[in-house]
Amino acid sequence: MARWFRFARAAEAPPIVPMSGWSAPLTTLASAAMSFLAVLTLIAGLAADRLAEDWRQDLAGLATVRVSAEPEVLETRVMRALEVVRTAPGIAAARVLSEAEHLALIAPWIGGVEALEALPAPRLIDLTLEGDGPDAARLQSRLDRDAPGAVYDDHAAWRGPLARAAAAVGRLAWAATVLVMLAACAMVALAAQATLTAHLDIVRVIRLIGGEDRYIAGAFVRRLALRGLAGGMAGAGLALLALAALPGSGAGGVLGGLLPGTFGWIAIPIAVPLLTAAIAWATARASVRIALGRML
Incomplete structure (x- = not known):
């Protein structure tokens, strides 16, 4: 100084x-x-x-579908939800997250992978949107009809x-x-x-x-x-x-x-x-x- x-x-x-x-x-x-x-x-x-x-930038053009159901019908519901979103306008790509990816997303919030074993965790479908994305209300209506328990989420509730x-x-x-x-x-x-x-x-x-x-x-x-x-x-x-x-x-x-x-x-x-x-x-x-x- x-x-x-x-x-x-x-x-x-x-x-x-x-x-x-x-x-x-x-x-x-x-x-x-x-x-x-x-x-x-x-x-x-x-x-x-x-x-x-x-x-x-990270959240633009991304959305998810969360599928919750009884274990014996969960995989069937996931496949039906995947069919719906793949044919919906405004969605460029869709894929089901693997078990490892799903655990990696949730584990930090609940204290580790061990705590997930006792929870009926839902499955997630990762969506890549195009343009303005799908009509959320229409897509949710199709999911309710073809894959009950599936919920479309464009993260607007917490992204904004x-x-x-x-x-x-x-x-x-x-x-x-x-x-x-x-x-x-x-x-x-x-x-x-x-x-x-x-x-x-x-x-x-x-x-x-x-x-x-x-x-x-x-x-x-x-x-x-x-x-x-x-x-x-x-x-x-x-x-x-x-x-x-x-x-x-x-x-x-x-x-x-x-x-x-x-x-x-x-x-x-x-x-x-x-x-x-x-x-x-x-x-x-x-x-x-x-x-x-x-x-x-």
């Missing part, structure tokens, strides 16, 4: 504002904290959007809520990113006011010798913007290191598919510090000009 302070100090010009006061390190630290949070909320929003899209929940999480993450940036604006505005007030005598002297407000504002704004850039670079770097250290963040890990790809790892640490510096510059410029105007 000290390295970024040195960078901000060396790059500032013109040097009419002494490097003193609490606002100098606080501005950089605040920018680093805001940048850190902005990266995390930004990536959370991107991950939620990607998760919602993955769910939509899952996608909406992921989208809502994404919106919350984007809203949090905006709030973080607004907080950064407030912090920079306070720092600009504090810095200008702390060096009020210098400002008055520069005015007496003919210095224009534009020159004075430029000195303060440049300094605060560079501090924002330095803090933004530090905060973004720390955020990416924290994300990279998370368990399962590798290419084959649980989080690997949700975290940004190669382009994201390069673009985010560039975009966020630049955005932080731009926010610091715009906020400081407005704050300093307003404060100088009040001093007339």
